Structure formats: structure tokens, C-alpha cells
Amino acid sequence: MSEWTWGFEPPDRGDHLPAGVLAEIERLADELASMGGEAAAAGVPTARGRVLRDLPLAGGRGFFTFMPVEHRREIVVVSVTLWS
Numbered sequence: 001m002s003e004w005t006w007g008f009e010p011p012d013r014g015d016h017l018p019a020g021v022l023a024e025i026e027r028l029a030d031e032l033a034s035m036g037g038e039a040a041a042a043g044v045p046t047a048r049g050r051v052l053r054d055l056p057l058a059g060g061r062g063f064f065t066f067m068p069v070e071h072r073r074e075i076v077v078v079s080v081t082l083w084s
Contacts, residue, residue, distance in 0.1 A: 002036040006066075006075035017080060021058050025077065028055055032066065032075045039068045039075055058082060 006029040008014050014022050032039040032055075043053035046065060054063045062082035066075050 002034045002073075004033040004036045004039075004073045004075060006030065006033045006077065009076045009078050013077065013080065017082075021062070021080070021082065024057055025064055025080065028057075028064075029066070029075055029077060032068070036073070037068065037070055039066075040070075052078070 014025065017025070032042060035042065040051075040053070043055040043066070046052040046054055051067050052065050053067070054065050057063050057080070062080065064077055064081070065079040066077050068074075069076055
């Protein structure tokens, strides 16, 4: 069992997301946290750096970007992108 957690940065990033999208992010972030440090291999590396990773979301209608922070044992969700 992993001791990792997850959260949004900033903490209010998820406040205005549709309920279904938020639930999907919560489910996926829980899975990433359970992976612990292995989450660094999940998703697709972004063009913005090797640490940031993207995961598809909402049936391909968007993605969220996260970063595994080893020293904090936390998955940090830094952005959510949705297409109409």
C-alpha cells in the first residue's frame, strides 16, 4: 500500500470542473497515488519537461497534467484541459 497522496495545485483548480470530470480525475489520481513513485512512468511526457505527464480524460475530450513529487510523496495535478 502506497503512502502517497494527491492534490490540485492550486488547491481550488478542481472547483469549477463538471462533476463527472472531477470524479474521473479523482479516480485516476487515486490510482496514480497508489502507484507511488512508479507514477513517473504513467501517462505521456509533456513537451514542457520530463517531470510533467499528461493523462487522457473524459473519453478523449481532454487531459490533465500531473507531476509526481517524490520528496512530498504526492501526485500534483497542475492543469486540466477540456475541449467542447
